[in-house]
Amino acid sequence: MTRVAVAGFQHETNTFAPFPTTLETFRTGGSWPALTRGEALHDTMRGLNIPLSGFMAACTHELIPILWCGAEPGGYVEEDAFEAIVGEIVQTIADTKPDAVYLDLHGAMVTQRYNDAEAEIIARVRAAIGPDTPFVVSFDLHGNLSTPVSDLTDGVTLYRTYPHTDLAETGARAAHLLDQLLQGPLAKAYKQVDLLLPITAQSTEFEPAKSIYAALANLDVSSADIAMGFPPADIPDVGPAIFAYDPDPAKAQAAVDQITASILAAETQFDARLEQALPCVARAMTLEAPVVIADPQDNPGAGGTGDTTGILRALIENNAPDAVLSMLYDPKTAAAAHAAGQGAEIDVSIGGAFDQYSKPFKARVKVERLSDGVFDFTGPMFGGATAHLGPVARLRIIGTGVTVVVGSRRGQNADQEMFRVVGIEPRDHAIVCVKSGVHFMADYLRITDRILFAESPGANPCHLETLPYTKIRKGIRLGNSGKTT
Known part of the structure; x- marks a missing residue:
């Protein structure tokens, strides 16, 4: 039977927040469960609206549960917290030699050392499993997702609702995407969009995000998803990114192009309210x-x-x-x-x-x-x-x-x-x-x-032009403020 290693490490980092995120915050929990390891994940995750919960429920393969932890969004994740948690995940993967890997990540984690902490996690896991082991990851709709994230994974799924009522569903979609990958590789397409939107403008309860996300289900590809980005993060890869997968590379690219066009066409309709x-x-x-x-x-x-x-x-x-x-x-x-x-x-x-x-x-x-x-x-x-x-x-x-x-x-x-x-x-x-x-x-x-x-x-x-950005890439527009970096 196929053996799938699973783990989750969730944090949304506001680089302007006036306090760090420590290892203790991951250990103690709050609104989400505290740090949980190994077989205890089966009970802890059962029935929760968490991506790992949805993946574990939908996955038909043998699971190797490693750990899950999350902390309330805040300032930079401290290096000792990052190294301790990532180190445990990677070491367990190296020791168990799974046939596939699934990670439940956020996509907007930042440490003082790593602007793109998820890309660093993914690179370490890929180094441990080699180039041929199927590797899927789910992310938050607010992920700031870079080219290395796309290059080093085989499949990505993202939340499609904001408010996030589909976290477990997103994990389940990752399990189904993994099943497709186990039958053979899928072509991938990826693109960043140079438009940064305040979070109150991103809600799928309102237009235009409501229609943009609803259209994903009608695309003729194996999978397609949008990360809207997390604006209070002063990093180069802040902002929206689009992913698509299909056996036909042309279809995957066409889906990304279509989604990009729909976002840009609606630029002036996004309203912070x-x-x-x-x-x-x-x-x-x-x-x-x-x-x-x-x-x-x-x-x-x-x-x-x-x-x-x-x-x-x-x-x-x-x-x-x-x-x-x-x-x-x-x-x-x-x-x-x-x-x-x-x-x-x-x-x-x-x-x-x-x-x-x-x-x-x-x-x-x-x-x-x-x-x-x-x-x-x-x-x-x-x-x-x-x-x-x-x-x-x-x-x-x-x-x-x-x-x-x-x-x-x-x-x-x-x-x-x-x-x-x-x-x-x-x-x-x-x-x-x-x-x-x-x-x-x-x-x-x-x-x-x-x-x-x-x-x-x-x-x-939520007025992005007031944020003292110093690292974001040139050319990205700050909502409908009229300002371009």
């Missing part, structure tokens, strides 16, 4: 409840600190009568609330640890509910996974209609359970604020289609 925080909140107050306001520039899922107070201040300044916000990263305030106990009134200084984005918000609050931060997700993206976010507290800001949920580990709010963990039912409130970019829509569209995107300072700027 941002409005300044104060008027955004004011407009939300005029709409039928509930209204969801996203804070995409402080999205922990894109490397945001998760603790900025811009949206909180906009709620207070607008005298919002019934607003809830979750989840603001503030372990110190969460600890103070737990020490005081439920029902206590305390003076706190909420968030604002990174003064380049915001200042702490000082207030007297009532501690309305406490939690240990361990709960099960139920939404379409994280559903089936168990969160481990440390002490969580629900705080009502006295004298206002605003309630804020603070937690002890960064995590984007892509699931309503991040409110329910402290007894808040989102649909029952007029304004629901989430620290997220787009992923929240998968769950929150279940309760409302009134969704706004507020612009408030954070580590994930």
Whole structure:
């Protein structure tokens, strides 16, 4: 029987984020499972919306499970973390000599040494298995994927939805692509597109990405996929890339050309959908409840600190009568609330640890509910996974209609359970604020289609021309800003 080695190492690196990503963050988990090794992967991955889970469920061959780990998006992955995890993956592959390899990677990992960390991982694996062993990889829709990634792999699949509800499905497609490769090689085609788009413009809930991605299923090739790129990464290979595979090289190339043309033709239609925080909140107050306001520039899922107070201040300044916000990263305030106990009134200084984005918000609050931060997700993206976010507290800001949920580990709010963990039912409130970019829509569209995107300072700027790029390649256009590097 064919023996397939499988592993996953996921990180989306925001090179502008003000903190590193350490080995400990991969070991401990948060919204995703902690570092898991060997046979334990069979139980850990079962039923989760994770590419490795989908691959393992769809694969009909003998599996050699190595490890899976992921960390919340953040700053550069530290070298010791990278070397420890990659070293273990490559050594196990070298020792077991599999007939094929599948990796579940993100595509936007960066270390201080490697601008293109996934290309380095892939090069090391290819060196260990030789040129003829079939090698497939799945990536996030936000991957920044280079020519070496295409050259050194035999097949690539990517998420086709944003919000990412098809992670497991993408892994399953990788398993089916591997089956084709085991019957014989496929011709490949690849192209980078010189157009960088803010993440809020990339959502497949909106045009033009909705139609561009829907068209993939109708292409007459074995496989075709698009990486839209992850903009807050100051590296040469940032931006979109397109992959196609087919026994007929001409068909694969034609598919890549067709997809490229569709993206470029729609360039002016991509819209970041941002409005300044104060008027955004004011407009939300005029709409039928509930209204969801996203804070995409402080999205922990894109490397945001998760603790900025811009949206909180906009709620207070607008005298919002019934607003809830979750989840603001503030372990110190969460600890103070737990020490005081439920029902206590305390003076706190909420968030604002990174003064380049915001200042702490000082207030007297009532501690309305406490939690240990361990709960099960139920939404379409994280559903089936168990969160481990440390002490969580629900705080009502006295004298206002605003309630804020603070937690002890960064995590984007892509699931309503991040409110329910402290007894808040989102649909029952007029304004629901989430620290997220787009992923929240998968769950929150279940309760409302009134969704706004507020612009408030954070580590994930969506006006790309404001980012201090120094390494990105010449000639790439920054969205519809009119600026070309």
